[in-house]
Amino acid sequence: MSDADTRMFFELFNEIGILSQLSTAVFEARLPEGMLVSHFSVVNHLTRVRDGQTPLALAQAFQVPKTTMTHTLAGLAKAGYVEMRPNPEDGRSKQVWLTDRGRAFREDAIAALGPDIAALARQYPVEHVGDILPRLAELRRVMDAMR
Amino acid sequence: MSDADTRMFFELFNEIGILSQLSTAVFEARLPEGMLVSHFSVVNHLTRVRDGQTPLALAQAFQVPKTTMTHTLAGLAKAGYVEMRPNPEDGRSKQVWLTDRGRAFREDAIAALGPDIAALARQYPVEHVGDILPRLAELRRVMDAMR
DNA sequence: ATTATATAGTTCGATATCGCATTATATGGA
DNA sequence: TCCATATAATGCGATATCGAACTATATAAT
Numbered sequence: 267m268s269d270a271d272t273r274m275f276f277e278l279f280n281e282i283g284i285l286s287q288l289s290t291a292v293f294e295a296r297l298p299e300g301m302l303v304s305h306f307s308v309v310n311h312l313t314r315v316r317d318g319q320t321p322l323a324l325a326q327a328f329q330v331p332k333t334t335m336t337h338t339l340a341g342l343a344k345a346g347y348v349e350m351r352p353n354p355e356d357g358r359s360k361q362v363w364l365t366d367r368g369r370a371f372r373e374d375a376i377a378a379l380g381p382d383i384a385a386l387a388r389q390y391p392v393e394h395v396g397d398i399l400p401r402l403a404e405l406r407r408v409m410d411a412m413r
Numbered sequence: 414m415s416d417a418d419t420r421m422f423f424e425l426f427n428e429i430g431i432l433s434q435l436s437t438a439v440f441e442a443r444l445p446e447g448m449l450v451s452h453f454s455v456v457n458h459l460t461r462v463r464d465g466q467t468p469l470a471l472a473q474a475f476q477v478p479k480t481t482m483t484h485t486l487a488g489l490a491k492a493g494y495v496e497m498r499p500n501p502e503d504g505r506s507k508q509v510w511l512t513d514r515g516r517a518f519r520e521d522a523i524a525a526l527g528p529d530i531a532a533l534a535r536q537y538p539v540e541h542v543g544d545i546l547p548r549l550a551e552l553r554r555v556m557d558a559m560r
Numbered sequence: 561a562t563t564a565t566a567t568a569g570t571t572c573g574a575t576a577t578c579g580c581a582t583t584a585t586a587t588g589g590a
Numbered sequence: 591t592c593c594a595t596a597t598a599a600t601g602c603g604a605t606a607t608c609g610a611a612c613t614a615t616a617t618a619a620t
Contacts, residue, residue: 293426
């Protein structure tokens with residue numbers, strides 16, 4: 267490990283951190299009052315994978331502590347975007363189900379972000395995204411496995 | 414903008430968010446009690462660019478609100494890693510100077526992270542970092558400019 | 561010179577995140 | 591069956607982040 271190599275990784279994570287911050291800010295500016303990226307991400311996940319998952323499964327999918335997921339789900343339930351039901355297979359557990367309003371929330375959010383993404387794509391070609399996405403996904407897998 | 418293109422950008426920012434979270438967790442596990450990535454980043458910036466900068470300049474460099482930087486600097490000052498002095502050129506302003514302990518904090522942190530980065534580099538070649546880093550930096554510049 | 565406006569930094573309040581402890585239920589062993 | 595241990599979710603406390611308002615100083619306009 268040369269110092270130059272170490273520095274490369276430092277810079278990589280520095281860029282990733284700043285990009286995360288910038289994209290979160292852009293994203294949340296288009297969400298309804300009180301909704302954060304964490305809320306959207308959960309609804310998006312429930313839509314794309316399947317709903318009816320347990321809070322624990324969601325916490326693991328997003329790599330956040332259970333308490334954080336409890337808090338996020340409480341916000342979604344309060345907004346009427348999900349329903350919490352008892353898990354018929356385990357009395358300790360619950361299931362998270364999307365509501366129609368929840369699905370509409372997701373679709374509206376994606377539509378609202380469309381112009382921003384189009385503007386971005388004009389200056390940052392989608393081909394570049396295709397170049398780096400697999401590399402980032404691989405890095406994520408490696409780091410997940412190392413935990 | 415095809416839906417597939419839109420989805421690519423969504424996935425990109427999703428990966429970036431998760432990687433940011435994972436790298437923060439790894440990083441902070443090696444820092445002294447109470448020190449966060451935000452603290453390290455400021456000390457690192459003061460070392461690599463120059464110290465004596467104003468809080469506002471630092472807030473802009475990291476794209477965080479002034480209040481967040483005030484809080485971060487208070488933590489660094491309390492730990493003895495920086496000194497806040499009045500700015501001789503502007504009575505409203507201050508300057509942030511590194512202390513010897515601050516420089517040692519940075520060096521210790523980098524050393525403590527060395528093994529983690531070496532382990533990562535064994536599974537994720539530095540060449541890949543070199544491939545994606547310029548692309549990410551470009552994306553960051555574009556998004557910065559769009560704000 | 562005086563006054564209006566702009567800027568640097570902080571204080572305050574709201575809330576997201578997260579670790580620790582607690583409660584309720586499930587599971588496995590005597 | 592009864593008890594010990596494990597697990598799902600939540601309650602609570604600590605703190606990082608961030609917007610709005612505030613204070614002090616600088617700058618510009620008359």
